[in-house]
Amino acid sequence: MDVESVFHMAGGVGDTSYSKNSSLQKKASDMVKHITMEAVQEVFLSLNKPNSFGMADLGCSSGPNTLSIIKDIIKSVEEAEACGVNVKFLNQCPTITTKEFRVYLNDLPTNDFNSIFKALPDFHGELKKSTRRSDLYIAASPGSFYGRLFPSGSLHFVYSSYSLHWLSKVPRALYDEQGKSTNKGCIYISESSPPTVAQAYQAQFREDFSSFLQFRSQELIPGGQMVLILLGRRGPNHIDRGNSFFWEILSRSFSTLILEVGDD
Amino acid sequence: MDVESVFHMAGGVGDTSYSKNSSLQKKASDMVKHITMEAVQEVFLSLNKPNSFGMADLGCSSGPNTLSIIKDIIKSVEEAEACGVNVKFLNQCPTITTKEFRVYLNDLPTNDFNSIFKALPDFHGELKKSTRRSDLYIAASPGSFYGRLFPSGSLHFVYSSYSLHWLSKVPRALYDEQGKSTNKGCIYISESSPPTVAQAYQAQFREDFSSFLQFRSQELIPGGQMVLILLGRRGPNHIDRGNSFFWEILSRSFSTLILEVGDD
Numbered sequence: 001m002d003v004e005s006v007f008h009m010a011g012g013v014g015d016t017s018y019s020k021n022s023s024l025q026k027k028a029s030d031m032v033k034h035i036t037m038e039a040v041q042e043v044f045l046s047l048n049k050p051n052s053f054g055m056a057d058l059g060c061s062s063g064p065n066t067l068s069i070i071k072d073i074i075k076s077v078e079e080a081e082a083c084g085v086n087v088k089f090l091n092q093c094p095t096i097t098t099k100e101f102r103v104y105l106n107d108l109p110t111n112d113f114n115s116i117f118k119a120l121p122d123f124h125g126e127l128k129k130s131t132r133r134s135d136l137y138i139a140a141s142p143g144s145f146y147g148r149l150f151p152s153g154s155l156h157f158v159y160s161s162y163s164l165h166w167l168s169k170v171p172r173a174l175y176d177e178q179g180k181s182t183n184k185g186c187i188y189i190s191e192s193s194p195p196t197v198a199q200a201y202q203a204q205f206r207e208d209f210s211s212f213l214q215f216r217s218q219e220l221i222p223g224g225q226m227v228l229i230l231l232g233r234r235g236p237n238h239i240d241r242g243n244s245f246f247w248e249i250l251s252r253s254f255s256t257l258i259l260e261v262g263d264d
Numbered sequence: 265m266d267v268e269s270v271f272h273m274a275g276g277v278g279d280t281s282y283s284k285n286s287s288l289q290k291k292a293s294d295m296v297k298h299i300t301m302e303a304v305q306e307v308f309l310s311l312n313k314p315n316s317f318g319m320a321d322l323g324c325s326s327g328p329n330t331l332s333i334i335k336d337i338i339k340s341v342e343e344a345e346a347c348g349v350n351v352k353f354l355n356q357c358p359t360i361t362t363k364e365f366r367v368y369l370n371d372l373p374t375n376d377f378n379s380i381f382k383a384l385p386d387f388h389g390e391l392k393k394s395t396r397r398s399d400l401y402i403a404a405s406p407g408s409f410y411g412r413l414f415p416s417g418s419l420h421f422v423y424s425s426y427s428l429h430w431l432s433k434v435p436r437a438l439y440d441e442q443g444k445s446t447n448k449g450c451i452y453i454s455e456s457s458p459p460t461v462a463q464a465y466q467a468q469f470r471e472d473f474s475s476f477l478q479f480r481s482q483e484l485i486p487g488g489q490m491v492l493i494l495l496g497r498r499g500p501n502h503i504d505r506g507n508s509f510f511w512e513i514l515s516r517s518f519s520t521l522i523l524e525v526g527d528d
Contacts, residue, residue, distance in 0.1 A: 002385075004385055005382075005385050011378075052415055052416075100415045100416065102415060104403065109381040109382055109384045109385060110378075110381070110382060111381075112378060113377050113378055113381060113404065114275075114374075114376060114377055114378045117373040117374070117375075117377060117404075117406040118269075118373055118374060120373045120406060120407070121266075121268055121269050121373060135412075137405065137413070137414060137415055138405075138406075139368065139403040139404060139405045140377065140381075140403060140404045140406075141401065141402075141403045142381040142384060142402075142404075143384070148399075149401070150401060151316055151364045151366060151401055152316075152364065
């Protein structure tokens with residue numbers, strides 16, 4: 001399966017869309033929002049308030065979360081622009097010199113970028129009311145973040161939330177020499193999976209994450225920062241990931257579905 | 265009517281999509297392709313083969329024309345990179361230093377960018393076979409080209425084909441003091457339109473085109489160039505635009521439709 005060409009969150013704004021079903025992802029992002037904002041302000045100030053600030057949201061998907069985090073980051077930079085870190089009363093700060101703010105929204109090419117774009121005129125209108133910023137450039141850069149996405153040294157800040165646990169491909173090591181799956185009847189790492197399955201996913205993650213870091217190191221300017229939010233686990237047991245019951249339920253649903261189709 | 269929020273070519277790839285009905289636009293663009301390619305090569309060479317070349321297609325729409333012109337421009341720059349203008353045998357040229365090539369696709373936010381993005385993985389694959397270029401960055405920058413779109417001095421070349429005859433708004437001067445249309449029963453400038461109608465459209469075009477030039481002058485670097493392809497007319501008569509019969513047919517169709525709806 002060519003993941004880059006087919007994988008995406010459910011588009012549009014209907015009842016089953018990602019846009020209407022991403023409160024969990026919003027919650028995760030909100031939990032560490034203070035870290036994100038501190039990092040943005042730190043990079044902005046430590047790089048001496050660059051004239052053209054570039055940031056990317058990798059795996060932005062489509063929905064309210066996409067533009068909501070951009071708005072928060074813009075406000076955060078505006079605070080730092082005005083008086084430094086932790087400014088609470090922006091209106092009391094002296095007028096700032098206008099600086100360019102470049103935002104690149106990234107996801108796989110089948111992501112529903114159209115829905116984000118349709119929301120942009122209102123978003124720009126709203127921003128004009130709530131911030132002083134008028135020189136905001138939002139662009140979409142479709143492609144896999146396991147490959148090169150942006151020109152050299154064009155970014156100051158990289159943000160990625162709830163995306164990096166998606167691998168670039170189904171690990172080759174999941175299949176035996178005859179090309180048969182060693183993880184029969186299971187999706188991802190389940191209780192009944194043999195140990196080689198966890199190892200296969202781990203190796204794929206290591207390979208993917210190394211690529212991710214390698215390419216970002218070319219795109220970020222020296223002194224730039226990243227905030228990466230991804231699923232993890234508390235203990236050494238691969239099955240204990242907090243959300244593994246999702247995979248069990250999904251796995252059973254698929255099995256039932258396949259049996260039903262087989263009966264017809 | 266807020267043109268920026270609603271106006272777009274028909275999306276998708278169905279029988280009535282712009283993608284399947286844009287051979288006329290392709291023909292127009294092909295007629296002046298030699299001018300486009302010469303301009304691209306000239307700007308590339310006169311600016312001493314910039315390390316990061318930025319270009320934008322304003323009003324790119326979606327369909328085969330969008331990526332086809334990008335491919336032609338990339339090849340053209342590659343020729344200039346290798347040995348200078350008018351190189352016919354690229355394979356005999358010495359290996360070139362790899363340079364960054366940034367492409368920004370622009371159209372209004374309701375344009376079907378998703379369809380373009382879906383074609384990108386194949387497009388990149390094809391380019392790898394037919395050119396030496398590997399450092400191509402394609403991004404979409406949605407918004408009206410009658411406003412600011414790109415950071416200062418970020419572009420070397422601007423291309424716009426069959427787009428600039430679309431105005432930013434319905435000219436205010438088309439309405440009399442009571443807010444009633446002075447162009448009753450007509451769409452655009454027709455034979456039965458009073459002279460004030462042509463004047464209203466002309467004034468709106470002047471205003472829009474001035475904005476266009478003003479913003480592009482901020483986005484293009486000094487020495488950059490533009491190729492703008494738009495509908496014109498041969499004589500002083502506003503009605504004689506070559507394609508005015510389209511508007512007459514469309515106008516009559518709408519009238520018939522409205523009468524039919526009125527009868528129901």
